[in-house]
Amino acid sequence: MSETTKRLNLQGFSTKGIASDLSAGLTKSIDSVTGGMANALLAGVNPMYGLYTVLAATPVGALFTSSVYMNIDSTGALSAAAGSFLLIVPSSDRPAALAVLTLLTGVFMLLAGLLKLGFLTRFISNAVLRGFITGIGVNIILGQLSGITGYDSSYHNKVAQAIDTLLHPGQWDYQILLVGVVTIAVVVVLDRTRLNKLSLLIALLAGTALVPILNLTTVPLVSSLGELPSTLPRPVMPDFSYVPLMLAPAFSLAIIALAQSAGVSQAYPNPDGEYPNASRDFSGQGAANLAASLVQGLPAGGSLGGTTYLLKLGAKSRWANLIIAVSAAVVILVFGPAIGKIPLAALSALLIIVGYQTINFRDIRLNWRTNVSNRALMITTFVATLFLPLQEAIFFGVALSFAVFAYRESESTTVVEAVTDEKGYATEKPVPDDLPSDKVTRLNIYGSLFFAGARNLEEDLPEVDNTHNAVVILSLRGYHELGSTFITVLGRYVKALQANGNTLMLVNVSQAAHEQLLRTHFLAVIGEGNVFLVSEHGETTLQANEQAQQLVQP
Numbered sequence: 001m002s003e004t005t006k007r008l009n010l011q012g013f014s015t016k017g018i019a020s021d022l023s024a025g026l027t028k029s030i031d032s033v034t035g036g037m038a039n040a041l042l043a044g045v046n047p048m049y050g051l052y053t054v055l056a057a058t059p060v061g062a063l064f065t066s067s068v069y070m071n072i073d074s075t076g077a078l079s080a081a082a083g084s085f086l087l088i089v090p091s092s093d094r095p096a097a098l099a100v101l102t103l104l105t106g107v108f109m110l111l112a113g114l115l116k117l118g119f120l121t122r123f124i125s126n127a128v129l130r131g132f133i134t135g136i137g138v139n140i141i142l143g144q145l146s147g148i149t150g151y152d153s154s155y156h157n158k159v160a161q162a163i164d165t166l167l168h169p170g171q172w173d174y175q176i177l178l179v180g181v182v183t184i185a186v187v188v189v190l191d192r193t194r195l196n197k198l199s200l201l202i203a204l205l206a207g208t209a210l211v212p213i214l215n216l217t218t219v220p221l222v223s224s225l226g227e228l229p230s231t232l233p234r235p236v237m238p239d240f241s242y243v244p245l246m247l248a249p250a251f252s253l254a255i256i257a258l259a260q261s262a263g264v265s266q267a268y269p270n271p272d273g274e275y276p277n278a279s280r281d282f283s284g285q286g287a288a289n290l291a292a293s294l295v296q297g298l299p300a301g302g303s304l305g306g307t308t309y310l311l312k313l314g315a316k317s318r319w320a321n322l323i324i325a326v327s328a329a330v331v332i333l334v335f336g337p338a339i340g341k342i343p344l345a346a347l348s349a350l351l352i353i354v355g356y357q358t359i360n361f362r363d364i365r366l367n368w369r370t371n372v373s374n375r376a377l378m379i380t381t382f383v384a385t386l387f388l389p390l391q392e393a394i395f396f397g398v399a400l401s402f403a404v405f406a407y408r409e410s411e412s413t414t415v416v417e418a419v420t421d422e423k424g425y426a427t428e429k430p431v432p433d434d435l436p437s438d439k440v441t442r443l444n445i446y447g448s449l450f451f452a453g454a455r456n457l458e459e460d461l462p463e464v465d466n467t468h469n470a471v472v473i474l475s476l477r478g479y480h481e482l483g484s485t486f487i488t489v490l491g492r493y494v495k496a497l498q499a500n501g502n503t504l505m506l507v508n509v510s511q512a513a514h515e516q517l518l519r520t521h522f523l524a525v526i527g528e529g530n531v532f533l534v535s536e537h538g539e540t541t542l543q544a545n546e547q548a549q550q551l552v553q554p
Contacts, residue, residue: 016316024313025323027197031309032058032073032324033331034200036298037222037339038350039079041147042140043298044086045094046226047339047347050074052233053297054328057288061300062321065284067276070264071306071321072288074298076354077136077256080143081390082299085249089242095296100242102300103293104250105257109301110286112258116279124259125401127367127377132256132397133358134378135385140355147348148180149173150218159386175216176345183207183349197313200350207346222347223340230336232329233295250299252394257301258282264302268311305357377404413447415460418475435462435470435502440548442473449479454486461493470502471548475541477508477534482516494526503551507544508534 036050043049053074061072082101089097111117142162146152150173153161165172183203190199211219222228261281269275285301292300310320331339367374377400385393416428419442428444435441441462447453464470476482494504509517509531517523523531532540 018316018319020314020316021319022323024310024315025320026327027313028071028306028310028315028320029054029324029327029331030198030201032071032306033328034204034350035354036074036328037342038347038354039074039076039298041344041347042076042079042143042351043074043083043098044091045098045296045298046228047222047342048228048332048336049095049098049296049298051328051332052295053292053300055232055325055332056295056297057292057300058328059322059325060291061284061288061302062318062325063284064280064287065276065302066270066278066280067264067268067284067302067307068270068318069268069307069311069315069320070261070276070281070284070302071310071324072285072300073303073306074300075257075260075303075305076140076351076358077133077260078253078299078301080136080140081253081256081394082249084390085246085252088245096239097242097246098298099236099238099293099296100240101246101250101253102289102297103238104243104246105253105299106286106289106291106293108251108254108286109258109282109289112254113279113281113283113286117282124255124398125374125377125404126363127370127374128381128397128401128404129259130360130363130367131378131381132385132394133260133360134364135382135393136390137355137358138382138386139390140358141352144348144351144355148177148345148352150176150345157387173218175214175218176220176343178214179207179210179216179219179343179345180349180352182210183346184352187350187353200353204342204346204350207349208342211341211343216343219343219345221340222342222344224344228336228340230333232332235294236296238293252390253299255394255398257285257299260304261285261302264304264307268307271317373404377401407452413445413449413453413456413460415443415445415457418442418444431460432462435464435467435472437466437468437470438552438554440471440473440545440552442475442545444475444477445479449486450481450483451485454483454489457486458489458493464493464496464500464502466500467497467502468500469552470497471505471551472497472502473505473507473544473548475508476506476510476513480510480512482513484520487517487520487522491522491525503530503548505530505532505544505548507532507541510534 032054033051036054037047040047040050057072061070065072082098085101086094086097139158142158145162145165149165151165151168151171153164155161155164183206186203186206187199190196190202195202210216262278281302288300292298367378381397381400384396388396415431417431418426418428420426431443445457449457497504504526506526511533514531514533517531532544534540
């Protein structure tokens with residue numbers, strides 16, 4: 001094996017499974033091409049921009065992500081969000097605004113990767129994310145009812161539009177409805193057969209064929225949206241005048257994309273068995289969006305469904321995603337003009353399928369059955385997504401995740417009394433309400449010491465108003481960052497103890513924590529001799545206990 005081949009294999013470009021990659025890539029390209037066009041319609045732009053996304057974002061993502069298998073593409077959630085953000089722009093200006101939106105989304109994702117912020121996705125609750133994604137899925141379905149009925153509701157909210165549409169069946173265009181229903185029916189039927197991998201393509205062809213066969217003259221076609229080029233796109237410089245308008249929407253899209261891609265990184269290890277680096281995956285997706293912006297592509301991110309599909313098709317390396325991009329180029333060059341004959345109702349029908357697939361019923365059941373808190377978080381975020389602008393809904397969800405995390409961290413902070421029985425066995429029990437006099441009491445802390453956690457701890461510490469000649473030994477094992485709130489709480493407790501002739505000792509103090517106590521002048525309050533650094537075999541703890549016993553001797 002040559003050195004070049006070895007390097008390619010290490011980078012995820014194995015040539016051993018090239019036949020499997022070719023088969024997987026070609027098959028997945030059908031899904032990517034049809035889904036890309038539908039997602040572009042969802043974003044309110046020409047379906048060709050969906051193909052441009054596959055052409056640019058998918059291969060660049062394959063080259064730069066840490067994940068060998070991650071499929072970078074437009075997703076229903078991202079496209080729906082992008083479409084809602086672009087509503088503030090006149091339809092004729094949306095391609096230019098879209099390019100800037102995709103560019104800024106890429107910048108935010110690239111920065112997240114370079115700053116190694118992959119860990120931040122851990123703080124977004126799964127219940128919140130599931131509520132948000134489910135809400136987007138329902139919004140996608142409701143938003144396409146006008147596309148398959150021909151009824152144009154005057155309402156702006158998707159729920160109101162759906163209700164209005166269902167209340168006016170007499171104003172539906174039943175030629176459009178026929179195309180939409182047939183397209184959905186073909187997908188549903190074929191998904192239960194061996195042709196399930198081709199169901200979207202066959203359904204799209206069936207819906208398209210109905211128009212000339214039945215002479216459906218009122219069904220609008222893709223060509224009505226504008227010119228469809230038959231050449232590959234040329235790079236276009238983004239119009240930076242849209243930057244102020246698209247900053248906040250792009251940040252929202254980056255959060256959605258990164259949260260979705262984190263699921264891909266955590267779900268599928270690379271061929272070497274190692275899990276991908278989430279931060280590098282962020283950078284790769286950022287680069288993919290930068291590339292897509294130059295051809296006015298849609299915002300793209302790691303697609304869990306697309307990645308799962310690729311692996312089920314037998315993908316072995318990064319070549320599979322590159323083959324998808326090549327296939328998209330062929331479609332543009334060979335079938336570009338023919339795309340204009342696709343009825344919009346057929347694409348709307350595919351989007352209803354996409355919206356349904358976005359709703360993960362298994363994950364919903366898991367969150368529902370976990371506990372009341374998860375259920376409430378999921379429902380709250382779901383409702384917010386249905387009735388708030390998506391930009392506000394995602395910020396609401398993220399803020400809610402952090403608020404719940406902070407609350408649970410503070411509630412998890414506890415203090416217990418450590419006791420040793422006559423046989424020398426150490427056990428823990430609840431702390432006494434009042435600190436006993438003439439005795440050594442050893443306390444252990446569990447949980448966060450920051451902010452509310454420190455204040456909760458203060459409430460749990462034993463009362464000392466009527467205590468005399470006692471020593472409290474407080475263990476700080478495992479804590480390297482104490483925080484100013486905890487040090488303030490500790491300072492108040494020390495002074496309350498000392499007021500009645502009692503003593504506080506700190507044991508198992510890390511070097512980092514000791515330096516914080518020194519910098520904040522806390523050592524002068526408690527006394528340097530009452531602070532014991534952590535030791536390998538617990539010698540300093542024994543020393544503190546012996547010293548404490550001597551202090552309480554009558």
